[in-house]
Amino acid sequence: MSCDKEGKTLLLHYGELPPGEADAARVHAASCADCRRLLAGLEKAGALLAASDPAAPAGLAAAALERAVTGGQGLLSWLFLDWRRAAVSAAAAVMMVAVFRGAAPEPVPPVASAATIEEGLEDLEYSIYQARMDFSSRDTQDFDYKYADMESRKESV
Amino acid sequence: MLSDAELVRSFRGGDEAALGELIERHRNGLYAYLRRLAGDAAGAEDMFQDTWVKVARNIGAYREESKFSAWLFSVAHNTAMDALRRRRPDSVSLDAASAGDTMRHGVPVPSGRPLSEVIGSAEPGPESSYEAAESRRAIDGALAALSPEQREVFLLRHYSGMSFREIAETLGVPIGTVLARASRAAAKLREKLAGEI
Ligand SMILES: [Zn+2]
Numbered sequence: 001m002s003c004d005k006e007g008k009t010l011l012l013h014y015g016e017l018p019p020g021e022a023d024a025a026r027v028h029a030a031s032c033a034d035c036r037r038l039l040a041g042l043e044k045a046g047a048l049l050a051a052s053d054p055a056a057p058a059g060l061a062a063a064a065l066e067r068a069v070t071g072g073q074g075l076l077s078w079l080f081l082d083w084r085r086a087a088v089s090a091a092a093a094v095m096m097v098a099v100f101r102g103a104a105p106e107p108v109p110p111v112a113s114a115a116t117i118e119e120g121l122e123d124l125e126y127s128i129y130q131a132r133m134d135f136s137s138r139d140t141q142d143f144d145y146k147y148a149d150m151e152s153r154k155e156s157v
Numbered sequence: 158m159l160s161d162a163e164l165v166r167s168f169r170g171g172d173e174a175a176l177g178e179l180i181e182r183h184r185n186g187l188y189a190y191l192r193r194l195a196g197d198a199a200g201a202e203d204m205f206q207d208t209w210v211k212v213a214r215n216i217g218a219y220r221e222e223s224k225f226s227a228w229l230f231s232v233a234h235n236t237a238m239d240a241l242r243r244r245r246p247d248s249v250s251l252d253a254a255s256a257g258d259t260m261r262h263g264v265p266v267p268s269g270r271p272l273s274e275v276i277g278s279a280e281p282g283p284e285s286s287y288e289a290a291e292s293r294r295a296i297d298g299a300l301a302a303l304s305p306e307q308r309e310v311f312l313l314r315h316y317s318g319m320s321f322r323e324i325a326e327t328l329g330v331p332i333g334t335v336l337a338r339a340s341r342a343a344a345k346l347r348e349k350l351a352g353e354i
Contacts, residue, residue, distance in 0.1 A: 006340050006343070006344075007336050007340060010336065010339055010340055010343060011321070011336075014314060014320075014321070016320055016321060037347050038343050038344070038347055040347070041343055041344075041346045041347025041348075041350055041351075042343050042346070042347075044346075044350045045296060045299065045311075045315075045343075045346045045350060046315060047292075048292045048293075048295050048296035048299075048350070049189075049193075049296055049315060051288060051289060051292035052289045052290075052292035052293035052296060053185065053189040054188070054189055054192050054198075055185055055188070055189075056184045056185050056187075056188035056189075056205070057188075057198070057202065060184070060188065060202055060205060060206075061177075061180045061181055061184045062177075063206060064180055064205055064206045064208075064209040064210075065173070065176060065177045065180050065209070067206050067209065067210050068176060068180075068206075068209040068210050068212065068213035069173045069176065069213060071210065071213070071214065
């Protein structure tokens with residue numbers, strides 16, 4: 001990043017500059033090798049995205065509509081998504097049956113207390129995550145500016 | 158053809174087909190965005206459905222002064238971030254087992270993992286042609302070089318049609334931060350795609 005007008009060039013590329021400023025930015029970009037490369041990169045990235053965008057799977061829109069209007073799980077959305085979860089549950093059920101048929105009755109394992117511990121851990125992890133997000137959102141802007149600044153200084157050196 | 162805002166008005170009036178038209182209209186763009194963000198098809202499909210459930214539920218919150226697509230993508234973005242953060246350490250790549258696992262207690266379970274660890278680069282999807290496969294290889298390689306925050310801004314700007322200012326509002330960061338991320342993203346893409354240009 002060696003041209004200080006790259007921000008304007010970026011806005012120009014996405015059509016976010018008012019006409020007067022856009023003309024000036026266009027004139028600049030035409031005579032600036034850095035900005036021309038920036039525009040070429042953005043155009044190439046946009047073209048590659050467009051050329052490789054995956055199409056939404058057939059049936060996804062109908063399933064989404066059904067879920068959206070019923071506010072829950074309709075048959076279509078079940079067919080579309082929940083068969084995966086259902087398959088996992090079914091596999092678990094089959095394993096449970098196999099275990100109980102193959103072994104003598106055993107004391108019930110302490111599932112409840114294990115679940116409680118796990119939920120406690122999850123609460124704790126979530127608190128840590130929230131604290132981390134609060135911290136990073138406060139610092140990001142300064143960091144971004146400083147990082148961009150340091151990068152451009154590094155390049156000019 | 159009715160505008161998005163007119164379809165929203167019809168849907169608010171009880172016309173469910175109007176919502177269907179909105180979903181159809183934004184289907185491919187929204188799915189492509191979520192697919193790149195999720196990195197896998199199953200995750201993107203979940204996020205796609207969840208997005209529309211939230212759109213339907215909160216349609217009263219949409220203001221016609223702003224573009225519907227901008228509002229839609231801000232709902233989608235928040236939905237995707239929630240889903241990505243819920244992924245457990247062993248379920249970064251969603252497969253059948255982990256898709257069930259993230260909802261095991263019937264409630265979303267935040268994994269405590271930061272954004273930088275949960276946004277994956279897109280994994281290859283089904284190849285429709287050699288050209289598409291080559292394009293995907295090139296752009297996935299370039300996107301993988303971006304930081305998660307840079308990738309987030311670049312993909313939102315590309316797919317949503319939101320302005321950088323609207324993206325700043327959606328992300329809750331200053332416009333200068335968004336522009337800095339976009340500039341860095343553009344510089345890295347330029348560098349990575351140099352051989353492709
Ligand atoms: Zn320049």
